[in-house]
Amino acid sequence: MRKFKKAMALTLVTAMAAASFVGCSKSSSSSSAAANNNTTKEAVTDADGKEVSMRDQIAAKKYDNEGKVLNIYVWNDEFISRVADHFPGYEKVDATTGKIGDVEVKFTKVDNQDNKYQTNLDQTLQDNGKNQENADADKKIDIFLVEADYALKYVNSSYTMKLADLGITDADLPNQYQYTKDAVTDSEGNLKGISWQGCPGLLIYRRDVAKDVLGTDDPTEVQKSVADWDTFAETAKKMADKNYLMTSSVNDTYRVFSNNVSSKWVDENNVINVDANIKKWVDVSKAMVDAKETGTYALWSDDWAKGFYKDGNVFCYFGPAWLIDFSMHCDEEGSVGYDGGWAVTEGPQGFFWGGTWICAAAGTDNQELVKDLMLCLTTDEETMTQIVEKDHDFVNNSKVMEAKATDDKFGDKYLSNQNPVGLFCNGIKTVSLANISGYDQGCNEEFQNAMKDYFDGNYKTYEEALDAFYDKVIVKYPELKKPE
Amino acid sequence: MAQNQASVAPMGKGKKSKVVRYNRWGYIFLIPFIAVFLVFNLIPLISTFYNSFFENYMAQLNHVGPNFVGFQNYKTLFADGKIWQYAGNTAIMWVMGFIPQIIVSLLLAQWFSDTRLKLKGSTFFKTVIYMPNLIMASAFSLLFFALFSDGGPINDLLMKMHILDEPFKFFSSKWATRSLVAAMNFLMWFGNTTILLMAGIMGIDVSLYEAAEVDGANSWQRFTRITLPLLKPILIYVMITSLIGGIQMFDVPQILTNGTGNPTDSTMTLIMYLNKHLYSKNYGMGGAISVVLFLLTGALSLLVYNIMYRKKDKEA
Numbered sequence: 001m002r003k004f005k006k007a008m009a010l011t012l013v014t015a016m017a018a019a020s021f022v023g024c025s026k027s028s029s030s031s032s033a034a035a036n037n038n039t040t041k042e043a044v045t046d047a048d049g050k051e052v053s054m055r056d057q058i059a060a061k062k063y064d065n066e067g068k069v070l071n072i073y074v075w076n077d078e079f080i081s082r083v084a085d086h087f088p089g090y091e092k093v094d095a096t097t098g099k100i101g102d103v104e105v106k107f108t109k110v111d112n113q114d115n116k117y118q119t120n121l122d123q124t125l126q127d128n129g130k131n132q133e134n135a136d137a138d139k140k141i142d143i144f145l146v147e148a149d150y151a152l153k154y155v156n157s158s159y160t161m162k163l164a165d166l167g168i169t170d171a172d173l174p175n176q177y178q179y180t181k182d183a184v185t186d187s188e189g190n191l192k193g194i195s196w197q198g199c200p201g202l203l204i205y206r207r208d209v210a211k212d213v214l215g216t217d218d219p220t221e222v223q224k225s226v227a228d229w230d231t232f233a234e235t236a237k238k239m240a241d242k243n244y245l246m247t248s249s250v251n252d253t254y255r256v257f258s259n260n261v262s263s264k265w266v267d268e269n270n271v272i273n274v275d276a277n278i279k280k281w282v283d284v285s286k287a288m289v290d291a292k293e294t295g296t297y298a299l300w301s302d303d304w305a306k307g308f309y310k311d312g313n314v315f316c317y318f319g320p321a322w323l324i325d326f327s328m329h330c331d332e333e334g335s336v337g338y339d340g341g342w343a344v345t346e347g348p349q350g351f352f353w354g355g356t357w358i359c360a361a362a363g364t365d366n367q368e369l370v371k372d373l374m375l376c377l378t379t380d381e382e383t384m385t386q387i388v389e390k391d392h393d394f395v396n397n398s399k400v401m402e403a404k405a406t407d408d409k410f411g412d413k414y415l416s417n418q419n420p421v422g423l424f425c426n427g428i429k430t431v432s433l434a435n436i437s438g439y440d441q442g443c444n445e446e447f448q449n450a451m452k453d454y455f456d457g458n459y460k461t462y463e464e465a466l467d468a469f470y471d472k473v474i475v476k477y478p479e480l481k482k483p484e
Numbered sequence: 485m486a487q488n489q490a491s492v493a494p495m496g497k498g499k500k501s502k503v504v505r506y507n508r509w510g511y512i513f514l515i516p517f518i519a520v521f522l523v524f525n526l527i528p529l530i531s532t533f534y535n536s537f538f539e540n541y542m543a544q545l546n547h548v549g550p551n552f553v554g555f556q557n558y559k560t561l562f563a564d565g566k567i568w569q570y571a572g573n574t575a576i577m578w579v580m581g582f583i584p585q586i587i588v589s590l591l592l593a594q595w596f597s598d599t600r601l602k603l604k605g606s607t608f609f610k611t612v613i614y615m616p617n618l619i620m621a622s623a624f625s626l627l628f629f630a631l632f633s634d635g636g637p638i639n640d641l642l643m644k645m646h647i648l649d650e651p652f653k654f655f656s657s658k659w660a661t662r663s664l665v666a667a668m669n670f671l672m673w674f675g676n677t678t679i680l681l682m683a684g685i686m687g688i689d690v691s692l693y694e695a696a697e698v699d700g701a702n703s704w705q706r707f708t709r710i711t712l713p714l715l716k717p718i719l720i721y722v723m724i725t726s727l728i729g730g731i732q733m734f735d736v737p738q739i740l741t742n743g744t745g746n747p748t749d750s751t752m753t754l755i756m757y758l759n760k761h762l763y764s765k766n767y768g769m770g771g772a773i774s775v776v777l778f779l780l781t782g783a784l785s786l787l788v789y790n791i792m793y794r795k796k797d798k799e800a
Contacts, residue, residue: 114743115763122545157545186594239691295634296656303634376654438544449744468749471566475760478769479543 009188010481024141052154054380057087058372062101067137068364070105073121073144075112079356082196085390086383087376088416088465115442116149116478119144125159125361132363143373146357153361153438154359155184160192161360166371168194172379175399179431184357186295193357196378196387197322198394198401200427201255202420204324204348205316208338210343210376213238213315219345219418228348229284236293239315248296248314250455251448252284254319257281258444264435267442271481272473274436274441274466282451282462289455296455309335319426320353321394326394330414340416346423349432394424437476446472525655530779536771539751541764545717549768551752557772566749567757567776573745574753580666586733591679594707612680613675621672625739628668629655637707655741658750665737665751672736673729677722684718685711720792722787731781733757 011436074080077095078361083105084092091099096107121144128135135141146154154160170191173181173321184193199481203226207217214235225235233351236246246251261275290293297304307314308328317323322343324330330337358378360370376383384395388404392412395401404410404421411417454465470482536557540549561567592613596606603609616624632638632654639651654660688711696706712719734755737745743759745752754777761769 006671071535119763125545156683157547220622297634300629301633302636306635394721408550449746453746453748456653458656459657469563472760475766475769476763477543478764478766479548 009099012342026369027280030362053382055088055382058376061089061368061380063366064102064229065370066103066368068102068138069106069140070103070142070366070369071102071138071140072105072107073117073124073141074107074109075117076109078109078322079145079358080109081195082377082387082391083373085452089371100369103366111435112147114445118153118272118441127244128363130158130363132302132346132361135363137159137365140365142225142366142370144359144361146184146359147441148352148355148357148433148436148443149444150438151183151193152436155186156191156438159362159441161362162190162192162364162376163194163360164190164467166360166367168371168374174377175430176378176399177396177398177431179352179428179433180355180357180396181437182361182433183355194378195355195357195396196384196393198428198431199322199352199354199355200394200397200424200431201320201323201347201351201353202344202423202427204314204319204328204342204344206314207341207343207416209239209244209315210312212294217343218422219343220345223345226347227279232348233284237291240291240293242428243313245295245307246288246293247316248304248312249295249299250281250289250451251297251304252294252316252318253285253297254281254444254448255353256347256349257284258350259353259431260349261335261435264437266437266480269481270331270479271483272470273483274447276449282454286455296452298452305329308337311343311484312336318347318351318353320355321392321420322354324412326413328414337414340413342415343418344415344420344423346427349423350427352428352431394421394428398425399409438479439444443473443474446476448458466477504593532771532774532778534771535767536775538768540768541766543764550571553768557768558776561769561776567754567773568751570745570754570757571780573750574731574733577665577669577751577753580589580662581669581673581725585670585726588670589674589677589681589722592678593685594711596678599684599787610675610679614635614680615675616671617673617676619672621668621735622739624668624672625736628664629740632664652763656747658747661741663748665733665740668718668736668740669730669733673726677726677775679747680718680722682792684715694731716792720789721793723788727788731777731784732757749799768773770787 005436042189073081080096084098086092087100089100090105094098096109098105110117112429121141128140133138140261153389168191176194180195180198181191184191186192204362205222205226206363210217210222214222216222224231225336226232232246239246257277258275261277264277265273267273285294289296295303305327306312307317308330311334317328319327324337324342328337328342329335332338336342350387358374360367360374362442364370377387378384378396381397381400382399384400386392387395388400390415391409401421402425405419405425406422407419410421411419450459450469450472451463454462455469459465459468474480474482535550537552537554538550539553540551544550595601595603596610630636634651634653634655637653638649642648643651652660654664667786685776692710693706694716696710701709732755733753737751737753738756741751743756745756754773757771758773760778761773
């Protein structure tokens with residue numbers, strides 16, 4: 001209320017101060033280090049002719065003739081911990097700073113929801129100017145992370161560097177999954193980002209509930225009860241009869257539908273388009289909500305997360321490897337995963353969720369370190385195997401993953417030692433990113449918000465909710481138009 | 485004054501400059517205010533008007549505009565009628581909070597300032613009722629969000645007491661969500677209003693009450709015939725500041741509804757709408773809403789002021 005005025009004034013003062021600093025720091029940076037485009041990979045050898053691993057090479061480097069600060073934009077702790085745990089020579093200083101050789105690493109963390117991360121990043125990129133000429137050497141963004149939902153927005157802009165200019169070529173990435181490359185390839189075919197993970201999703205269900213209702217917790221048997229949306233609905237009814245929720249929220253199944261669309265959210269004339277499969281999600285979900293087989297909670301809310309714990313009553317969630325490892329509180333006593341209470345199966349349709357891509361910001365003054373960071377975390381087999389073993393992430397390396405899929409000793413303790421890798425490997429084959437657009441995050445979030453009111457009965461008809469969705473999206477993206 | 489000046493004029497330069505120097509101090513003392521007002525109020529105000537006539541936003545990472553479009557932004561703004569809906573939401577939530585706020589504040593102010601009631605621990609309670617205002621609105625909203633969530637403690641409590649059979653979805657119900665916003669605004673501001681009204685009541689001459697008592701007035705008559713009329717200037721102040729605060733309502737509903745203004749846009753306030761436009765850096769539309777808000781606030785303040793004072797003039 002009245003505080004708003006004060007906050008506004010404060011913001012203005014800060015903005016003015018910030019602007020004046022930006023103005024006086026025109027440090028010239030003509031450091032477009034000539035890209036080293038030797039594509040043939042030659043193994044580096046030591047004095048005895050023995051091959052030196054990438055990790056050892058990196059560990060020996062000081063990076064002392066580059067920028068003193070490596071600025072990385074992230075929206076959560078995942079990448080911070082990947083770097084801290086797996087990049088050789090990283091010394092942790094505190095939660096968001098560290099040191100590699102002589103370079104100080106600074107993570108800037110901005111919440112992802114409601115486009116906040118993008119807004120903040122965009123502002124900084126624009127303030128820094130083309131190739132970040134207007135920014136202090138220490139303030140230049142070197143790396144920022146993007147998600148599939150909006151990767152194209154950055155990839156098709158001049159704010160990202162071509163990986164070829166960093167000296168990373170196709171020869172470096174023989175085992176990466178194709179879709180992870182498609183997501184960050186610009187309209188001219190240049191690769192402009194790289195990822196260490198693949199995110200095929202599976203149906204993650206509770207073993208005890210499966211035994212209680214379906215009489216078995218064996219993944220192949222359970223799969224028969226969720227093989228397509230019709231059997232899924234039948235199983236949901238059985239769950240409801242025993243007072244279980246099939247899923248925690250309608251939004252759990254959203255990705256499964258939205259990843260199997262046959263058209264983009266926005267067509268070539270900037271008209272918003274709701275795909276038939278998205279409409280199917282609305283129909284399936286409305287029926288489930290009306291039958292009290294699921295809730296309408298927002299993803300990540302406390303109510304949604306209740307099913308992660310034993311006193312919850314949720315049968316299944318949909319998610320990729322990182323959901324189990326990173327979000328389901330499995331290391332907490334009382335959670336389902338703590339005693340290995342989860343299991344995975346393929347579910348009705350293949351899908352992917354999330355995935356984080358590393359982009360090099362144009363104008364970075366830490367090119368060598370950026371290149372090494374990318375190569376080490378996303379292509380080095382030794383490092384990637386470490387990531388699988390420590391974090392159970394599904395890494396972006398078919399060779400490593402297929403080896404793990406047949407490894408009898410490898411199992412996820414949160415899944416009672418079920419080895420989910422084979423299922424994930426199957427899932428990733430169906431992932432297609434042909435229909436993503438730069439507007440996906442805003443459209444997905446606003447669509448879910450609007451439909452929540454329809455499911456809850458606050459909008460009487462689908463059309464009303466759809467209108468609300470169009471209005472909200474157009475406010476968010478003024479260049480878009482409502483279909484006639 | 486005129487006489488004085490006329491007599492000073494022929495007396496030579498020395499004395500005249502002394503008089504002028506005092507005036508100059510007045511101007512010097514005014515400079516900080518004028519400077520701050522210019523930089524932080526007037527210039528932004530004018531630039532807001534200016535911006536509202538341009539098409540100027542970010543489409544993905546491309547800057548569209550600024551192109552002069554005349555009144556197009558205003559046309560777009562009023563074409564879909566959303567702004568009236570949001571103005572309505574704002575008004576409803578403000579009134580729902582303000583009515584209990586002014587009633588409770590008047591009552592408390594009267595009790596606290598009544599020397600004959602001899603309330604025990606009134607200093608303690610004066611502090612306590614002001615407390616909610618010290619908490620950040622965002623923290624307060626998050627607290628309410630957690631308390632009233634579907635699986636939250638309030639629902640748990642109501643179910644344990646067998647008042648409800650299944651959790652009531654506060655944030656899926658239009659009026660429940662609005663009531664929560666109003667309740668929070670009420671809780672945050674009634675202490676502040678109480679303190680203001682108390683200051684007003686204590687400024688009223690005690691002899692008036694004594695005289696009224698001698699004439700046989702009861703406490704209700706004393707309140708309506710003496711306290712209320714003499715409290716009018718403070719009441720007007722409270723009304724207008726609260727009205728402006730109400731129009732600018734933002735933080736509580738924003739945090740409570742996670743920025744969506746749902747269910748069905750029923751808690752979306754004008755400033756939240758403005759904020760939505762700023763996500764795409766739509767300075768044109770943002771400017772247009774701000775101008776409408778400015779005019780609205782000005783008109784309402786004038787209205788309140790005129791109604792309250794005209795009555796007083798008639799009485800006088």
